[in-house]
Each structure stands twice: as C-alpha cells, then as structure tokens.
Amino acid sequence: MDMELRHLRYFLAVAEAGHLTRAAARLNIQQPPLSQQIKALENHLGVALFRRHAKGMALTESGELFLEEARRILDSTAVMEQRMARVAQGVRGRLAIAFTTSAAAHLLTPRVLRLFRGRYPEIELSLSENSAAEITERIAARDLHCGFLRVPVGRPPGLVFRTLLKEPVLVAAPLDHRLAQKPRTGKNAAVALKDFQDENLILVRRAGAPGLYANLLALCAERGICPNVVAEVERMMTNLNLVAAGAGISVVPASMQQVHAKTVAYRPLGKSIHLNAPLNLVYRAADETAATGFFVDLVTSTTAGDDGARS
Amino acid sequence: MDMELRHLRYFLAVAEAGHLTRAAARLNIQQPPLSQQIKALENHLGVALFRRHAKGMALTESGELFLEEARRILDSTAVMEQRMARVAQGVRGRLAIAFTTSAAAHLLTPRVLRLFRGRYPEIELSLSENSAAEITERIAARDLHCGFLRVPVGRPPGLVFRTLLKEPVLVAAPLDHRLAQKPRTGKNAAVALKDFQDENLILVRRAGAPGLYANLLALCAERGICPNVVAEVERMMTNLNLVAAGAGISVVPASMQQVHAKTVAYRPLGKSIHLNAPLNLVYRAADETAATGFFVDLVTSTTAGDDGARS
DNA sequence: ATATGCCATATCTTATGGATATGGAGCTCC
DNA sequence: GGAGCTCCATATCCATAAGATATGGCATAT
Secondary structure, eight states: OOOOHHHHHHHHHHHHHTOHHHHHHHHTSOHHHHHHHHHHHHHHHTSOOEEEETTEEEEOHHHHHHHHHHHHHHHHHHHHHHHHHHHHHTSSEEEEEEEOHHHHHSTHHHHHHHHHHHHOTTEEEEEEEOOHHHHHHHHHTTSOSEEEESSOSOOOTTEEEEEEEEEEEEEEEETTSTGGGSOSSSTTOSBOGGGGTTOEEEEEOOTTOOHHHHHHHHHHHHTTOOOEEEEEESOHHHHHHHHHTTSOBEEEEGGGTTTTTTTEEEEEBOTTOOOEEEEEEEEETTOOOHHHHHHHHHHHHHHTTOOSSOO | OOOOHHHHHHHHHHHHHTOHHHHHHHHTSOHHHHHHHHHHHHHHHTSOOEEEETTEEEEOHHHHHHHHHHHHHHHHHHHHHHHHHHHHHTSSEEEEEEEOHHHHHSTHHHHHHHHHHHHOTTEEEEEEEOOHHHHHHHHHTTSOSEEEESSOSOOOTTEEEEEEEEEEEEEEEETTSTGGGSOSSSTTOSBOGGGGTTOEEEEEOOTTOOHHHHHHHHHHHHTTOOOEEEEEESSHHHHHHHHHTTSOBEEEEGGGTTTTTTTEEEEEBOTTOOOEEEEEEEEETTOOOHHHHHHHHHHHHHHTTOOSSOO
C-alpha cells in the first residue's frame, strides 16, 4: 500500500475527535471504512497509532509523533493548493520582461513596472535589458513574456507588436555646435536633413538593434546626403556622452532630452523628415499566462489616449 | 476530487521524464490512466501543468511552480515515513524517566542514562525527580515510562518493580559523635540498634516517600527502642547537612558515603538489623514502547551479576 | 505524402474505498 | 453483579474510480 493524503486526513480527524465514530461523521463516511483505513495506515507505518478503549481512541506515543508530522504535511498541502489557486487566477507567478536601453529611458517603462508591482505583489518580476533582436527571439522562444523596444527588427509570426507611443526624434548637438545655435522655437528652429551633410555623426548600432539609426541612414542615402560617421556605439548613453564631449552630433528619442541638458542642445527635426521613435510592447499573441494579460492590459490602459507626443 | 499523494507522484514522474509514456512505464502503469490522472490534477488545481507537444510534455510556468511544491511535499512525506520506521524500531521516540532523590544519588542512575543516550541518540530522554509515590502513580497513568526508587510505597497492579541491587544502610554521625568513635573495622565496628536509644535522629520523610525510614522506625518500635526524632526533612541531602552540622545522626544508603566525608562518619549497622536500601526500577509490565524495553534491558544487563554490595 | 511517435478518448475490467449488518469487548448504571 | 449501552472490529456487499485495452488524432520527421 502507498500512503495517501487521505490517510493523513482520516488520521487527523480521529486524533482530533479522539473518537472513531465521531470522526467518521465529521468526514461524512461510515465508521467501518474509517476503521479500516486507520488500520491500513498503522500497518503501513508498522506502528500502532491509537490505543482503543471503551470510550474512544487515544493516541499512542508514536501516534503523537505522527500527529505532528501529519499536521505539517497537511498544512503544507493546503498552503500549496491556495498558492496554486492564486497562480490559476494569475495573481501569483513570474513575469519576465526585457527592454532595450532606449526603451528603458522612456519614463513609461519604470512607471508601468511600479504600477504593476503595486497591483500584483505576488507576481515576481524578472527584468532584464537586452538588444531588440534578442528580446524578440526570446519572447518567441517563451523565454520572456514581454518586451519593450523601439523599432522592431523582425516580426516573427505569433508576436504582437503594440505601439504604445511615437515620440519625435531630436537632434543632439554639443552646445557650441553650429546646429545648437538654432533658435528653440520659430521658423528656423527645425534641423533639416541637409544640415547633416558632412557632419560628424554618432550612431547607436548595437548588433541586432539597427532600428532608428538604420532608418536615419536610409533617409540620408535616399536624399543623397552623406554624413560622416565618426563612431558607432552600443548604448544610447554612450552616444550622448560623446555628443557632450563634442565628438559629433546624433539623433535621439525626445524622451532623452533631460540627459546632459547642460552640455547638449536638443533640436527638433524638420516636419518633412519622417523619423520618429516608437515605443513598442511585444508579447506572444498566444501567451496563456494570465500575468502577461494583466501586464498588457495595464500598459495599454496606462498609455490610452497618450499620443506619445508628451513626455 | 481530493488531491492525493498519488497525483503528486505521477506529476513528478511526468515532469522528470518530460514524457507521458515513459513516465507511465517507470510507474508501472499504462499511459492512458496516467494521462487521466494528470488531467484530473490539472482540473483540480485549475491550472495547466503541461504543454503537450508532439515529442513529449513540457512543464508550463505554473507547472514549474507546482513542481517545487510537489517535490517539497513528497520529500517531506518520505522523511516522515523514514522517521516513523525508526519509531517502529523503537530507536526514535521519547522516554520519560523519573527518580527519587536518593535513587539519583546512586552512581548507577547517571551511568545507565549516559549509556542509553549513547546507544539510542534519537530517543529523547525526559528526566525528572519526584517522590516515590508520585513516580509510581505516574507510571501507572502512562505519564512516565520508568522510575528509579528505593523502597516501593505501593504496588499497583501491572507495575513491575525490579530490584537492581540492595545496598547496606550506614549510620551517619557527626565526627565528634560517640558512634563516630567506633572503629572502622573489627568486632565492635557495627552499630547496634540499641545504640539509637535516646539518640537525636534525623529522618527523611518526604510526603509519599516513607520507605527506608518507616522501616527503621518499625524496627525500633519492634525492639522497644525509642529514638528522639529531632527533624524530618525532605531530602537526603538536607539530612546529611544536618548530620554534618551536628544536629543528630541518621541512616543512609551506602552509596551516599562520599557526601560530607570530611565531617560525617559512616558506620555499618549490625548484621542482625535487616535494613537495607534497595534500588528498584519500575515500569509497566504491559508497556509496549520499544524504548522502554531497551531501557529495561540496558539497566538489567548493566546490573547483571552486581549483587548490590558494591555501589 | 507517408510513416512514426506521442497523447487523448472511449470502453471495459478490476481493485479498493465505502456502505451495511453484525459481533465482541469494556463501561456504566441500576 | 448482571443488563444494557457505547464503541470499535470483522464480514460481506456495493459502487466508485483507478487502471488496462483498443483506437483515434495530431504533429513532426523522413
């Protein structure tokens, strides 16, 4: 015979009632089968758990020892079932989320994470930073649940790319640069694409994350403009550090204009330059994880009505 | 449906095999019933534990969470069963032992306790000191397993009193006392009962433990000797303290002659005085506890061939 | 397209948990 | 001290559900 939880439940009932008949009533079964189950348990353990006397059943000393252990195990299974119930509801679990460096720079990202943590404290967030390509791949491979990234670098089937916002792209230039002299507002405020001709340009072109800068270079090529690429860096932050140091100019999503505000000037691009930095939420369309649904819903409702121009 | 350990065992097998058919083989059942049991478990929990695909079954994220918990519970039941197996063998458990003050004074008591602890480290010894009457009663009431005492003060049915040894009783007198002047050996070494006439006598007559001193007084009365009882104390130790202080004389089991050796003289009683201090081990004849048996055996074998003359 | 491996479903069998009926042992209460 | 009561054990029967067998469907690999 294998021991089952039933035996423990029955044992506990008898131990607590001190009485076979009464325990049977409490368990909604009859007395004889209960008697048998208890005996089977004693047999299995090789120990007498009860002493039978005329007015009930009393635990033996071995029974007392067993009682502690049985209680522990039953408690532990009860806790487990409750936990799994919360898992079923989706309010407990793990959620793996990744973002690209530049997606993390947008205030939206930390904001929704904080909101989510508050609303679903039992969902453990596993956060990581990665390239757009790797994020996309790992979501498809079920290795991640959600990702935040800018320009998609591939669209594997089954993945949803939900554009949360599109923010303008700004030109970043050292304060003493020619382009930095442009007025903040007014007719000539915007930077034209031809202004890039022969300029020292810094690119963020981390492997697998061409995104925004590929688009920029494509636009330039289209119009016959040939900027002078002086550096290709991995991170948006390095990019702005180089700009601040006077190494060249670059373009960045508007949400980064707080960075190096004292040493870098940010200027809008001309209307005709269709270059913008979207923020996309990526997830598997068929993701059955409730937590993923909650997260997507939260992000969606947080950004609802937000056209992305702000922040 | 109620969850049973079977479900956990089956789940674990499938999770570890990653394969329903292979897990079924390992469990010595067929694949379809296993399939059903797993499904029943998933149903019960309200969560999909596996993703089925063409080459096996892979844990879902909920399944991973459940795996940890299921392992924990199965481990814990395995540990429990092992522990109960040791309980069944008797090598694990609790043993409640009590002794009277004067029984504890005999070296045998600590010696067997030390031996027992060494041989059965998983049996927790619960030691206490008490009067002979209370020890007897509590053993009968299954409140204690064994007791060490001197002269039984009652013999409830079902209790075994095993006399481990009988040791002589010595007269204890202050060094400057008349009786202390008797030679240690030789013709006149022994103290006669008539020497007690009009002597200041100290008794240990703790409530419920008349034992030795009741016998002494009975002997005196029988022979028409009337000692002068100057004190009745509760403990053998107090007794000897008073003797050392010169308050009177007393009699004690021979095993106590190390106490106050510098200030108290110990002298043998005459052969004709049939007064001796036995050391008895008490236990219930019907005690089914293996540990009790082990203890009785150990004590018996330790005292085998020991006629009690030695201490 | 075919074949193969794997899981799900359907049906049947069987083992066992549970119900019913009865017996025996120990108290209690006259 | 005996009658009756309470409570647990035993014996037999029934019902449920675990398990076996047979088959079908789906996906991947060849």
